Amino acid sequence: YIVHFGVLIVLIGGLLTALFGFRGYMNLCEGCGSNLVTFFGSEKVMELPFTVVCDKFNVEFYPSGMPKKYLSKLSVVENGKVVKREMIEVNTPLKYKNIYFYQASYG
Numbered sequence: 001y002i003v004h005f006g007v008l009i010v011l012i013g014g015l016l017t018a019l020f021g022f023r024g025y026m027n028l029c030e031g032c033g034s035n036l037v038t039f040f041g042s043e044k045v046m047e048l049p050f051t052v053v054c055d056k057f058n059v060e061f062y063p064s065g066m067p068k069k070y071l072s073k074l075s076v077v078e079n080g081k082v083v084k085r086e087m088i089e090v091n092t093p094l095k096y097k098n099i100y101f102y103q104a105s106y107g
Helices: 002-020
Strands: 033-039 045-061 067-078 081-089 094-096 099-101
Touching: 067 094, 081 094
Parallel strands: none
Antiparallel strands: 033 045, 045 067, 067 081, 094 099
């Protein structure tokens, strides 16, 4: 029963995210910021009530030339003040106001 209940909770969480969440992207250059999110699969753009700024970006490579690690130092600016500053990498997102910002790629 516990396993079935756990699977049910995961399915309900996925359904709620699909119904009430959103997935989009934001391209940030080092030293730039934005508050606009473009939805995947459409031209719809959403304006956030805060700005995300990429303070620093670094990429590490394997000797073969393949990317090893992307690191971004992000700041969240709201009402002209920095309210959060965090270093993120792939699969380690910045979370602010229940919105997750993932490092997806570079270039």
